[in-house]
Amino acid sequence: MTIHQSSYVISCPNVEKCPVHQLPEYAFIGRSNVGKSSLINMLTHHEGLAKTSQKPGKTLTINHFLISSTRSDKTQEQWHLVDLPGYGYARTGQQQREQLRKMIEGYCLKREQLVSLFVLVDARHEPQKIDLEFIEWCGLQGVPFAIVFTKADKVGSGRLKMNIHAYKERLLETWEELPPIFVTSSETGMGGEEVLAYIDEVNQQLAEK
Numbered sequence: 001m002t003i004h005q006s007s008y009v010i011s012c013p014n015v016e017k018c019p020v021h022q023l024p025e026y027a028f029i030g031r032s033n034v035g036k037s038s039l040i041n042m043l044t045h046h047e048g049l050a051k052t053s054q055k056p057g058k059t060l061t062i063n064h065f066l067i068s069s070t071r072s073d074k075t076q077e078q079w080h081l082v083d084l085p086g087y088g089y090a091r092t093g094q095q096q097r098e099q100l101r102k103m104i105e106g107y108c109l110k111r112e113q114l115v116s117l118f119v120l121v122d123a124r125h126e127p128q129k130i131d132l133e134f135i136e137w138c139g140l141q142g143v144p145f146a147i148v149f150t151k152a153d154k155v156g157s158g159r160l161k162m163n164i165h166a167y168k169e170r171l172l173e174t175w176e177e178l179p180p181i182f183v184t185s186s187e188t189g190m191g192g193e194e195v196l197a198y199i200d201e202v203n204q205q206l207a208e209k
Helices: 036-044 094-110 129-141 157-172 192-208
Strands: 002-012 025-030 062-070 076-083 114-122 145-150 181-183
Touching (some): 025 036, 025 145, 036 192, 076 192, 094 129, 129 145, 157 181
Parallel strands (some): 145 181
8 A cells, every 4th residue: 555645634522523424444542652643654654644742641632634545456545544542641630531531432432434443552561451451342342453562663572572472362361363463663664564554455345345
């Protein structure tokens, strides 16, 4: 897949305000400060498309971006990339955390255009309870998703393999099959082509239907 253009569309306070269209949507979500905005900018080759910040919890709305691309079979297409708020930011007040939870769950469960949710996980750390709980929730609710490990360049190869293996082992304790898994680095571009190839594959499957 080759991305030709990416542009901001709208920021929405809830799923009911999301734009009306028939395009497939690929949403990105993860713990606060997981590197979500940097990954989105890397994938789209559009620096500054998603606003990055050193302050966790910056994304507080459902942000839509229109992507124009060419599939591997040379078909021109458009789809939406959706930047969702991060979860689990401890310094956010209880009222705002509840508001964000409702926003995230509302989008994931009600948005018919959602094709795949990319759950971002910081590759530098061992399995975190909050990530495992959200992944489990996605599975129980039947939300189609993939796991994207971020910041792979920030940890040694041995530790990286250990952390990913640990996540897989924890998931296989209750899951019969693992979701798609990608390992990425926004700094080096690692994994970007693989994520886009996955989107390309899903878009082709949708087109065939």
